[in-house]
Amino acid sequence: MATRDSSLDTLGHRIRHFRSAAGLTLDGLGERVGIAASQLSLIENGKREPKLGTLQSIARELGLDLAELLSGEAPTRRASLEIELERAQRGALYASLGLPRVRVTKGTPDETLEAVVGLHRELQRRASEAIATPEEARRANTELRERMREHDNYLPDIERIAEERVRAAGHTSGALTHRTVGIMAEQLGFTLIYVADLPNSTRSVIDIENKRIYLPPASIPGGHGLRSMALQAMAHRVLGHERPESYAEFLHQRLEINYYAACCLMPQTAAVAFLSQAKRDKDLAIEDFRDAFGVTHEAAAHRFTNLATSKLDMRMHFLRVTGDGSLLRGYENDGLPLPTDVTGAIEGQFVCRKWSARNAFDRTNRTTELYQYTDTPTGTYWCATQTGSTDDGEFSISVGVPFDDAKWFRGRETTERAESRCPDESCCRRPSDELAARWAGKAWPSARVHTHTFAPLPRGSFPGVDDTEVYEFLSRHES
Known part of the structure; x- marks a missing residue:
């Protein structure tokens, strides 16, 4: 049967709804099905799991098919709200507040119930946002760095996926071109669109519904940056990312999309062949690696850490x-x-x-x-x-x-x-x-304070992103 946290609440409300509709009291229905009214009350309140035989008897006495009684839908809008409130008040989040539970009675107005449930939803939404204090963010970043160090900064699964995507787009050697990046997007069902009005809080925006990836204007300096941004955006889809539920998960996703983009721009097979030859020649140089694949010095240096x-x-x-x-x-x-x-x-x-x-x-x-x-x-x-x-x-x-x-x-x-x-x-x-x-006690410098020292980390599943800006942008470009 269902667990206490899921369908027992709904089942209890359905039994109560149909019992009341039939004009039966707890005592009346209990006598007909052969159980005490107190036991039936526990069932209706979702606190006891009934046996199959009891459910069959209840359904028969109420003139219902067993399947109808066991439907997972709340019988009414009010019942749905009552169930949602009960579950929210049983949760660890509400318990951590140390507040008393709200007891819903027949006299509780629907508007009051709607308001209380709405507050619980907002409480849960805010708690689930990927927010963190600077200390939490530093701890998450440190843990991620240590985890990557244990793996020598190498992620074989992403290496394999990236190599497959690059080969599928027809790339074999040299720098990855903008055209090839566009083909990679098309193979995922997306179109790259360069616009001048991206929201200030974003580097790119994916329109999942209309299969578009919006990027800054193609004419901006630095071709590597545009290719990398497009690949990072695609990586969220290729790697199956969901909305991050914590700041640590947000950081991990960011690491993965950067890694994927680097793997595409400097594919493992070609990169290892180039670097291995340079090692044999005792002539390894990041500047040569950079120039061979048409990327920035930093990108080449960081990719070198992977390999x-x-x-x-x-x-x-x-x-x-x-x-x-x-x-x-x-x-x-x-x-x-x-x-x-x-x-x-x-x-x-x-x-x-x-x-x-x-x-x-x-x-x-x-x-x-x-x-x-x-x-x-x-x-x-x-x-x-x-x-x-x-x-x-x-x-x-x-x-x-x-x-x-x-x-x-x-x-x-x-x-x-x-x-x-x-x-x-x-x-x-x-x-x-x-x-x-010479100078102790004789100098009084004015310190340059970094603004981020006092600023809290941005809130939201995607920290720092203004959802209103993004949605307005997507609406402007939808047609």
């Missing part, structure tokens, strides 16, 4: 560092001591001033990569660092490996070398005794 350990048998690290020295994104499975806070999060932490990720900003000529060896408490590492800039400021991209694996890379002959003792604060975070003696 380095699983396919090239080397451990490594990747860093994106802002102009002020803070770590925006990072990955390592080679033991490099990344800076962390007390929760284990790395985002926003300052990397050592001695690392090439920061030294690169001091160079006059930034057109080429900076190669450097760095001695750290966990060993010596070789790094290649390239700088760039966006509207948000300067940044550097670093890819590095332990000393023994530097022999496979271009730039291994560099004489640049530094010593880092971080996380020991005496390395670069604590002023020298001379500077401290």
